[in-house]
Amino acid sequence: MLEKTGVPTETQIDSAFPNETRLNEGPVAVIECFQPIPCNPCAMACPRQAILPFADINDVPVMDNDKCNGCGLCVMKCPGLAIIVVDINWSETKALIKLPYEFRPLPQKGQILHALDREGHPIANAEVINVIVPANKTPVISIAVDKDLIKKVRNICIPEDNDSIVCRCSDITVADIQSFIAQGYTSVDELKRITRLGMGACQGRTCIPLVMRELSTALKKPISELTSGTHRPIVKSMKLGDVAAYGGKS
């Protein structure tokens, strides 16, 4: 799962969460970092040693939940955007989630936006409670969501009009894609052929993931069940003249 789609399994997610007692006691960091990689800013960031010091830089972070006060310093430091802070009892009905958010524009305090699941699907509306923009670190957005969504919501999306360009090589907008999906083009290959998306200089590197998200939303199918279309040679664009010169020699 994780290797293919970037989405952890339920067991992995459960293992990252503190037990219910600790959750109820107040804000706490949840680190969804499952693969040994040479990375340790989280442990360095925590002023309370709640993230246990690493013996080796490849260690995966381990928490002492009782030491954590949910300050969020680790959230803004983690380059993998793997950490959130959860405050389950923020209000009677809502939990507060502090999320790292790298995109621009940043949302505004009080704004209502889409809360996204790990695959990027909007699953609820969320109110922005706070926006922290630290210098040279990742901004942290606090949002209020229904309590039962704390294991699901992992990103936000500022609602925008459908004129956003998905394929910059061929000027294809979200609205174009949605309209072709509605006409029955239900795979990346079909959409590619009819719209030319993914056929420009970037060879689909920018747009195909966005298109798959649109397909996944429209078809109500997880992204893991979709294919990203046929990949054609050549891997990197080459000048006709260079290929001709090479062909002449061989």
Place this chain on the structure above:
Amino acid sequence: MRKTADIVIIGGGISGVTIGYFLLKHGAKNVVLLERDYLTAGATGRCGAGIRQQWGAPLNCRMSQFSCEFFENAQDELDYAHGIEFHQGGYLMLATTENELEQTRKNVALQNSLGIASKMLSPEETKEIVPLLDTKKILAAAYHHKDGHLNPFHTTQAFANAFKRLGGEIYINTNVTGITTTQGKISGVDTEHGHIATTIVVNAAGGYSQAVAALAGVDLPLHSERHNILVTEPVEPMLSAMLMSFSLNFYCQQVPHGSFIMGRTCPDQPNDLRITADSSFLEAMAKTITDVLPSLKNLRILRQWAGLYNMSPDKHPIYDQIPQLPGFYLAAGFSGHGFMMAPATGLSMAELILGLEPTLPWKQLGFNRFQSGELLLESSVV
């Protein structure tokens, strides 16, 4: 999926959708089209979609004249908002050998006698039309201003939409796995999603038509050949006409979106059903095109791919009913020019299946010609 149909068409390429459209237009009912993958998954979605009326046999001139006129009016007739991007920027056929020049002159004379306004151009006149061209190898060119190219995806979709509006049904992702017969006649098709009972099946499976015929135990005199093609990054419009040359072995066009598309015939291609891309094509193509259009040397290649030409013994398609299996029709063997003939294919097959008077000389395109030895000669095929 429905359980019965009057007519089942196998193959969702340009041939399948045009046949479906003309059948319904001429009064057929309950017509179903089955496509293994998605519309245009076969040669149709891989082709250059060059359209020309410059042929060396009267039959092909007639078929392509009809088709070209159809494409000119397709937007209205098929009522397709996006349009099919038919770019009538002209089509140049370059002659570089004495023999080729001779043949080209004969062809132009024939075309003119049939009302096709092609003409011979000197190298200088050719260069006026294509300033990018290096004319040193060129003796002359034949030119027809009404030829050109179009967008195969939108054209197929336009026919498919019109077919559906007239009541036709299209099932994509539906592989035909068997063809059933009763007492020597067609009785239905098996698909991965169930059986459809029908007495008429049309095999329009392009490069796979032999495999589809084999499902009914029929052996066809056809084989498939891999052909490669490439596309470059889009640039400002600089080549309006489509270019081709038999002796130089290439065709090339700039599509409205700005990319150049080009192909050539490579020796030693597998003639099984493989369509993986071949890197030797890339080198030969780059060399050919930078000789003819030297300023393209700085243009970047983005992608290459391949598709199947479905070849017949005389490089003409077969439009016929399988003699030993009534109800089993075939429209295949297009030998690399089935796109431009598609409206003629659709009309001819509809007339053949519905027993109507021929508008076009499709009777010459039956199996008979292989028995009688009256093969159709055509000098202008790649």
